[in-house]
Amino acid sequence: MNVLYVNGPVQNGPFTIAERPGKAAGIRAAEALNTLLGTGPAPHLWNTVTLAGDLRHRDAPDRDTVGRQEREERAIAAKYAPGTAPAGGVLTDTAPVVAALALEMTERLLQDGVLAITPVAVRLCTRCGHMTGVVPHTCRACGHQTFRPHTRPLLVWDRTPGTPVLARDDFHAHQAKPPGHLLTIAQNVPERLILSRTRDHGISLAPLGLDGLVLDPRAGVHITVLAAAARLGAGQPVMTVTENAAANVAAYGALFRRHDGTRLRYALHGRIPYDDTAVLQRLYEVHRVSPAQQELFLTWFLPLCSLHIRAGITPAQLPALLKFWRRAHLARPETPGGGVPAELRRRLTAGDMRWVMDVRTLSRAIPEPTVTDGFAKEPEGES
Ligand SMILES: [Zn+2]
Structure with a gap:
């Protein structure tokens, strides 16, 4: 019982809801359902841990006077028409309550031996220090082409072969038949998932000894939903998400969909042709x-x-x-x-x-x- 619909955190890009109403589809669907259920109002969730956000902040002419957190908050506020702030407030994926829950969950997973902090050979951009995986490609942060090898401790999840990262019952009841290819994508993720990233902004993993690294935002968006559910005392948060977004984040959320009896499930929604x-x-x-x-x-x-x-x-x-x-x-x-x-x-x-x-x-x-x-x-x- 105690279902609460919550939107899958939307990337806090430079747009307003009026300009891009499709971005609010999950928010609006969740709001309509919660109103009918007599629950909520749930906060609107926003994903602020993005490389694009890092780049916007680095390039901003006022970066010396406006901090990153403040920039994100201003961008969120500007999403809404004047006087229409959400009744349930907003919650970002770096809010203190989210960060606290993330560290609590991560520490527990480390204690249980599910997650580990392990030296990993990575590649660092020689210009900006951005960390990429093992596959060579242009630096996503600065466009530079040259990397140097580097070994440093990272937060990793080494799955035992065959451990599913997504199953049918991760979808809200009636959607017990998720698209087959979504399950296939989830089955094909690497056995080692790296859950720490170099970002200017995010949930710092310094308390775990990983200075300069933040929790992978794909894990973070799930924890944001759990934090919203905890705020409203809901044991069954249902995260509205498009199929593409689910394919992108589900594997990284596999360890972060359950906490203390709360279980997050997905409700897939399609696109709306607002254009x-x-x-x-x-x-x-x-x-x-x-x-x-x-x-x-x-x-x-x-x-x-x-x-x-x-x-x-x-x-x-x-x-x-x-x-x-x-x-x-x-x-x-x-x-x-x-x-x-x-x-x-x-x-x-x-x-x-x-x-x-x-x-x-x-x-x-x-x-x-x-x-x-x-x-x-x-x-x-x-x-
Ligand atoms: Zn770079």
């Missing part, structure tokens, strides 16, 4: 869809749909989805306030998303359109 919604303009007029209803369609219904249509919503599907949603909207109960039906709550807890394609159930789940900005809010007033 192709111009086709809807004419339909909005034909069907007299009010601006508030348009907003709900885009920021509430489509994100929920994306959890059901995991292969991604195509632009060609948008007109039919709008008509369907319009139909459900018209079928809403005349006297709102019946609350979310128990059956729907049960399905939400179980991760069964088929209900979004059921007009009757959908009609009873649609919130009052109180949306005035890019983010769906909880309906005003309780019933």
Whole structure:
């Protein structure tokens, strides 16, 4: 019990939600589901431990007066339209509560002999010192081509051969059939995973004796979800994530999806073609869809749909989805306030998303359109 939907931390790049609404799909889906479940509000999670962030900070003209942490915080705040900060706050993957949990989990894994700190032969960029793996390639931090060999202690996970890093039950119940290739990708990760990185910003591993290294952010995003769940007392956090993102981070999160009885699972969602919604303009007029209803369609219904249509919503599907949603909207109960039906709550807890394609159930789940900005809010007033 105690399911809480939390977004897979979004990379804190230079964009606003208004410019890139697709980036908020996981956030919006989680928010809609938590509201229906009567839980939350969950914080919005942001991934700040990125090489791109390091580079932006290094190149920033005001880098002497603005610290990296502050730069990240400013960038997150700028994501939201004025006055629309999330009700549940934001949580970054370097927040003190996340760092404390990360060190606690890592220390325990070291004590248990699952993780080890071991000298590893790596390559360092001769210009900037950025550490790459064993495969030669251009320095991702500065573009330099020359490296020197170097042996230094790193945090490593040497898996015993055959240890799975991802299994079917790592997905929320109804998604017990994750895409086969996702499981295949996860099976093909190297037997040794290096969990420490050179980054300017991150969860420092200096307390473990690894000066200058931070925890791999792909592990960190999972710990951020666990920290958000702990804050809200949820034992079953469900992380909304695209298939690509899951393929990228799942192996590194394998040791960081469980903690003290809390178990993180993934809910995969597909992409939403927000760049192709111009086709809807004419339909909005034909069907007299009010601006508030348009907003709900885009920021509430489509994100929920994306959890059901995991292969991604195509632009060609948008007109039919709008008509369907319009139909459900018209079928809403005349006297709102019946609350979310128990059956729907049960399905939400179980991760069964088929209900979004059921007009009757959908009609009873649609919130009052109180949306005035890019983010769906909880309906005003309780019933
Ligand atoms: Zn370099």
